[in-house]
Amino acid sequence: MFKKLLLVFAISAVSISLMAQSTPQKISERVTVTFPGKPEETQLPTGASGSVYTFKKDSSLTLMAMAIDLSQAGLSAELIQSMGDGLWDQMLAGMTQQMQGATLTKSEKLDFKGQKSAYIEIDGSNSSDEKLKGKKAFAYLFFIGANLHQVMYMSASKDVTAADAKSFFDSVTIAN
Numbered sequence: 001m002f003k004k005l006l007l008v009f010a011i012s013a014v015s016i017s018l019m020a021q022s023t024p025q026k027i028s029e030r031v032t033v034t035f036p037g038k039p040e041e042t043q044l045p046t047g048a049s050g051s052v053y054t055f056k057k058d059s060s061l062t063l064m065a066m067a068i069d070l071s072q073a074g075l076s077a078e079l080i081q082s083m084g085d086g087l088w089d090q091m092l093a094g095m096t097q098q099m100q101g102a103t104l105t106k107s108e109k110l111d112f113k114g115q116k117s118a119y120i121e122i123d124g125s126n127s128s129d130e131k132l133k134g135k136k137a138f139a140y141l142f143f144i145g146a147n148l149h150q151v152m153y154m155s156a157s158k159d160v161t162a163a164d165a166k167s168f169f170d171s172v173t174i175a176n
Helices: 002-019 077-083 085-098 162-170
Strands: 023-026 031-035 040-043 049-057 061-069 103-112 115-123 136-144 147-155
Touching: 031 049, 031 061, 077 085, 085 103, 085 115, 103 136, 136 162, 147 162
Parallel strands: none
Antiparallel strands: 023 031, 040 049, 049 061, 061 147, 103 115, 115 136, 136 147
């Protein structure tokens, strides 16, 4: 009996340690993001080509990464590049309208891992959207060709800062 109990305990301990291992997840042909555990994959509801990868640590922390192929919507890499910062402005305006009361507290165009990107910070304290309500989020959005990538760190902690998201953002690798 004791041996069986010890075996069950050992299997449980190994299972828990495997679940807690860092998990590299390829989100597109060139981009890999490392999550602190295995992320859940969901397909985009719009029928667009791409997936959303989400790792949740209870209800306090959500890490998300996604890639969407926008060529199906008629956007080519050349068109995206020719639109410059105007494309970011249009995208962020559309995102802001969908945030249901959340506030875009910071929006910058920055270099992220060698890619032109939009960096945003969101305060969801006044949002009615269940995903954002009472949370703060930090995200990078960038294009590689016609693929839009987004990497987001979202926390329910009122004291969370961009520095807390740094290790998650540092885990992003982009192959040449």
